[in-house]
Amino acid sequence: MKKLAIGVYLFITVALLGWAYNQAIYVAPNDAAQGEMFRIIYYHVPSASVAFLFFAVSLVGSIGYLASRHNHAERAQMFDAWALAGAEVGVVFCTVVLITGPLWGRRAWGMWWTWDARLTTTLVLWLIYVSYLLLRRFAAGPQMQTLAAVLGIFGALDVPIVYMSNRWWRTQHPAPVFGGGQDSGMDPTMVGALLWNMLAWFLWGVLILALLYRVERKQQKIAAEEAEHALNF
Amino acid sequence: MKKLGTALIVAVPIVLFGWAGYLVLTAPPEPPFDWRLHMSAAEHDAIVATLNHLYTRAAYTVTWAIQLGYAAWLFVKWQSQKQSGQGRSMQD
Numbered sequence: 001m002k003k004l005a006i007g008v009y010l011f012i013t014v015a016l017l018g019w020a021y022n023q024a025i026y027v028a029p030n031d032a033a034q035g036e037m038f039r040i041i042y043y044h045v046p047s048a049s050v051a052f053l054f055f056a057v058s059l060v061g062s063i064g065y066l067a068s069r070h071n072h073a074e075r076a077q078m079f080d081a082w083a084l085a086g087a088e089v090g091v092v093f094c095t096v097v098l099i100t101g102p103l104w105g106r107r108a109w110g111m112w113w114t115w116d117a118r119l120t121t122t123l124v125l126w127l128i129y130v131s132y133l134l135l136r137r138f139a140a141g142p143q144m145q146t147l148a149a150v151l152g153i154f155g156a157l158d159v160p161i162v163y164m165s166n167r168w169w170r171t172q173h174p175a176p177v178f179g180g181g182q183d184s185g186m187d188p189t190m191v192g193a194l195l196w197n198m199l200a201w202f203l204w205g206v207l208i209l210a211l212l213y214r215v216e217r218k219q220q221k222i223a224a225e226e227a228e229h230a231l232n233f
Numbered sequence: 234m235k236k237l238g239t240a241l242i243v244a245v246p247i248v249l250f251g252w253a254g255y256l257v258l259t260a261p262p263e264p265p266f267d268w269r270l271h272m273s274a275a276e277h278d279a280i281v282a283t284l285n286h287l288y289t290r291a292a293y294t295v296t297w298a299i300q301l302g303y304a305a306w307l308f309v310k311w312q313s314q315k316q317s318g319q320g321r322s323m324q325d
Contacts, residue, residue, distance in 0.1 A: 099296075
């Protein structure tokens with residue numbers, strides 16, 4: 001029954017990714033100013049949105065771990081696994097943002113990169129979470145999970161700064177498409193393509209998040225068994 | 234058969250990465266700022282349209298390369314964890 005549910009979910013996700021690709025490439029019209037290149041938005045913006053969402057999962061996991069580590073050891077490990085999974089999947093989506101952005105920037109602005117507020121804060125966000133993953137990978141000892149949780153919380157503080165950066169400061173990056181004032185907004189067909197891609201990539205992200213969570217929980221159980229075995233030996 | 238499947242899911246993202254790089258690296262040069270001295274507006278627009286097309290394709294390709302590459306890595310990790318779990322239970 002569980003395998004069937006996973007199969008159905010996988011099928012829906014893949015079908016939606018195909019549908020969303022079709023909407024982005026064949027259905028949405030070319031932008032009047034930027035032409036075909038504007039279609040990068042259908043992968044760039046959903047990737048950023050989904051990255052923010054998974055960094056929020058990591059934040060909740062980190063707070064949950066710190067809150068429950070003394071009283072509920074098993075629950076704390078679950079929170080820790082969610083925190084790690086959220087951070088790792090968030091980094092994957094943030095990497096997509098940081099590669100598709102410069103490809104778009106090269107054509108739109110004539111340069112790959114500029115140190116404006118939106119780009120810089122996004123790079124800082126990515127670096128914080130990469131350092132979180134490196135800490136998880138290479139540090140050892142009982143304090144590692146606590147340190148990682150604190151870093152995860154600090155990393156998440158950068159998310160609202162990234163989101164607000166092109167509202168707070170004058171940037172090379174375009175003004176917000178939605179909720180950015182009187183002149184913001186898109187053609188309804190473009191909005192449709194954008195929302196389909198957001199939904200499809202969100203479902204894809206949830207799929208890999210769930211698989212990563214499962215792998216991490218198994219890893220925790222193996223580590224606990226090995227520690228118990230070593231104590232008994 | 235299983236090894237072939239694993240090799241395939243690892244190879245596809247690598248090929249996609251290579252393809253994205255190829256699209257960008259082999260793109261025609263940008264028209265110069267004084268392009269009006271060298272070419273017609275139609276020629277200029279054709280070059281710009283080609284560049285836009287190649288960069289858009291590269292962005293889509295690299296997105297799939299990253300996502301499929303990560304999923305492949307995760308799948309391989311999960312498989313090896315399953316196999317080592319089986320090995321452990323046989324030892325016990």
